Amino acid sequence: MRLLLLLTLVCASSHAFEWQQDKNKQGIEVYQQALGNGLLKLKAITVTEGCLASFESLLFDTQNANKWLSNVEKVTVLKSPSPNEHIVYTQFNAPWPIKNRDMVTYSRIYRTSKSQTQIGIQAAPNVYPKQSNYIRIEHVEASWVINQLSQNKISIEYQAIADPAGKIPLWLGNSVAKSNVFNTFKKMRARLKLYTCN
Template identity: 25%
Template sequence: MLDSDVVLPADDDDFAKFKQLCESKESWSECYSKKNVTVATKHQENSNVKLLRAVTSFSDVSAGTIFDVVHDTEYRRKWDHDMIKMDEVCKICVNNTVSYYAVKCPTPVKPRDVVFLCSWIAYPNMREPKEYIMINKSVSHSDFPPKSNMVRAISLVTGYHIRPTGPNSADFTYLTQFDPRGKLPKWVVNKVAEFFTPKVIYRIHKAARKYVAWKQNHNPRLKPWLWPEQCRLPMAKPGQLSAKVDEVETIDETSAREENGTNGGTSKDPIVVSEDEEED
């Protein structure tokens, strides 16, 4: 395997670059501002996929709870109703794991799936965190090749920056550059910023408000994202992982009509919401 194929854990530079994107002020074009959520897009060099950023603040949930929600796969099965499947596959170190995620899309758009490396850190440490950062990016795994009934999407970068502002409040930034692949109609792409991203934020907020009560009855001491000694995932085997994303056939989905709406997207990498879902 070539060095360029090797999947490496995120390092301090990767987290610093992600944080810089979350906090940068220049060249962003605002496309949505409502209910304390601001969404903006930014063109990236050498890519036709825009970078998208949503910024908000929560006054009724802690930063630690939000961090738990975006990690807890078991809880995700309760509130992510469009998820088809999610498997935590392996790890390459204590704070870098590989997962598979598949999600439903509205007819006639095919379901999407993604294999991704999830990397996270708390500064200065997990005991007294002043900020949390979580980054996801697509990788390939030999046991999870593309399927004929799904389109293998690519997360160029997706993640969260969470900063506590009090014991029960936090600033929250969601940033993504996500390529759904396939030959999608233009309206689907255009609606991502104006429709999907705010719904991502509202759904995470709603899930976070209910998490503490739920967790008390569901393995309350099990949080391997905080305590790595609890992680039972196997180490990745040589040759299983590649930093190169899988090559897939381009599927024409231009028969999709605008009245169908769209509910596709990303979390622990992807999060998907329905069009009629509103913030409480």
């Protein structure tokens, strides 16, 4: 009886946190996973032209980050403890009526093989002083996995969960997050063509 109850609870929990497809268009798939606190964990997947080197060049071109990261005003690398570790400060232009946000993150990028790059991102809110007119996002976790499928084709998978902080209704925060992920991937696919493969 206890085993049956345990299996029932596990199955119910597993079902509650399954990925649900939110969007599939323009070569971009967006999935959502409802968490117990009301926030959504998001996943986006695409296959597009490019290579590991071009994606990394896009990522490190922080001066032009606002041209593909949705609602991002500015990205600044504060310091790099090592060639593959970076402390990054990001400012967001949030859509009305949401106040502008900012965040500080620690990221680590590494090649797991000749055909794969992985990036892990986590919040580091206390590394940089809080700025006036911005609400600090203090809880964020994200990851990128980029696979080289052929000479000039890559698959890109992104997962993220973030608490936007402040007084935002959950439905509005989740809606903006899903829109941002899709628009980021759409602009990313177009912008990748500007970076060459070595």
